[in-house]
Amino acid sequence: MDTHDRPIPWLLFGAEFIGTALLVAVGLSIVILAFGQDSPMVQLVPSAGWRRLITGFLFGTTGALIALSPLGKESGAHINPVVTLAFWLMGTLRARHVLGYILSQLTGAVVGALPLMAWGEMGRSVAFGATLPGAGYGAFWVLLGEVATTCALIVGLFFFLGRRRLRPFTPALFPILYAAMVFMEAPISGTSTNPARSLGPAVISGAWHGWWIYWLGPLLGAVLGVAFYRFSGAAWLTVEVAKLYHFGHDRYGVFRWKG
Numbered sequence: 001m002d003t004h005d006r007p008i009p010w011l012l013f014g015a016e017f018i019g020t021a022l023l024v025a026v027g028l029s030i031v032i033l034a035f036g037q038d039s040p041m042v043q044l045v046p047s048a049g050w051r052r053l054i055t056g057f058l059f060g061t062t063g064a065l066i067a068l069s070p071l072g073k074e075s076g077a078h079i080n081p082v083v084t085l086a087f088w089l090m091g092t093l094r095a096r097h098v099l100g101y102i103l104s105q106l107t108g109a110v111v112g113a114l115p116l117m118a119w120g121e122m123g124r125s126v127a128f129g130a131t132l133p134g135a136g137y138g139a140f141w142v143l144l145g146e147v148a149t150t151c152a153l154i155v156g157l158f159f160f161l162g163r164r165r166l167r168p169f170t171p172a173l174f175p176i177l178y179a180a181m182v183f184m185e186a187p188i189s190g191t192s193t194n195p196a197r198s199l200g201p202a203v204i205s206g207a208w209h210g211w212w213i214y215w216l217g218p219l220l221g222a223v224l225g226v227a228f229y230r231f232s233g234a235a236w237l238t239v240e241v242a243k244l245y246h247f248g249h250d251r252y253g254v255f256r257w258k259g
Contacts (some may be wrong), residue, residue, distance in 0.1 A: 009097065009252035015074035016104040020065045021112030023079050024200040027059040028129030037125035049183060056182025056191070060174035067171040067244040076243035080194040081105050082222035086154050087242035089226045090258075095128070097254050113200030117196055127207035129216055130200045131190030142210060145189035146217025149181045149223065154225025156241040157244075162229075162237025170244050191194050193218055 034041050034051045045051050067077035084101040087093040098258075116128045123129075132141040156164045156177055160170040182191045194212045198214035201207070229237075241247050241255045 012075045013100045014145045015071040018107035019071040020079045020105045020108030024109045024112030027062045030058045030117050031129040032123045034120035035126050041109045047231050053183045057175045057179035060178030064171035071248050073246035082218040084205050086222045093242040109200035113204045127205040128201040130205050130207040131192040131202040133210045134187045142189045143213050145206040148223040150193040150218040150221025151225040158229045161239045196218035
């Protein structure tokens with residue numbers, strides 16, 4: 001069958017939708033529990049820095065488990081529009097499927113945010129985990145924070161995927177990386193690195209302050225990450241397929257294999 005005659009990969013897009021919804025529902029519940037008003041976690045761990053470290057680690061662990069799951073096997077578990085963009089720029093994802101991925105991620109994030117309202121006042125006290133500019137930081141610094149953290153995500157991701165010995169351990173990158181980034185950068189921008197992750201809680205909380213930063217920053221960071229990878233001498237590390245795990249599975253012929 002010619003690739004142009006293949007059916008629309010609804011199962012793949014559905015897996016990406018559910019994966020992103022789970023990332024938002026579980027990941028932002030962790031944020032609410034760690035920082036929400038009257039949360040027992042605040043008393044158990046008084047240090048905001050330690051709570052950021054734990055939150056980043058658990059948020060990254062959530063993404064890693066999605067990548068390892070059957071959902072990740074089907075779609076590759078991008079669960080982030082800029083990861084999809086980066087894979088497309090690297091030539092490992094067919095252009096006609098990029099829009100389907102991104103729409104699945106954005107709608108999944110909004111649906112995944114709906115259960116967060118069950119946290120009530122505790123959730124509302126932190127805008128249900130919305131990413132907002134930190135107090136005292138201007139738009140430039142907040143944007144720079146999102147660019148830098150997203151660039152680090154893409155460079156780290158491709159470094160693992162580009163080395164055959166590290167590739168099977170790619171999901172293990174995320175708990176460590178997000179623990180470090182959230183600990184250091186979250187007071188500036190909230191460490192989104194993901195427009196879908198920012199969209200979901202913004203919709204249910206109405207907290208749209210600086211919303212454009214959480215689109216532009218990750219987009220610029222992803223482009224810079226790809227550029228760094230391709231033009232810094234690291235291009236010999238071959239990213240073969242637009243997946244974070246389960247590399248050999250491609251039910252619909254969505255991926256372009258580079259080998």
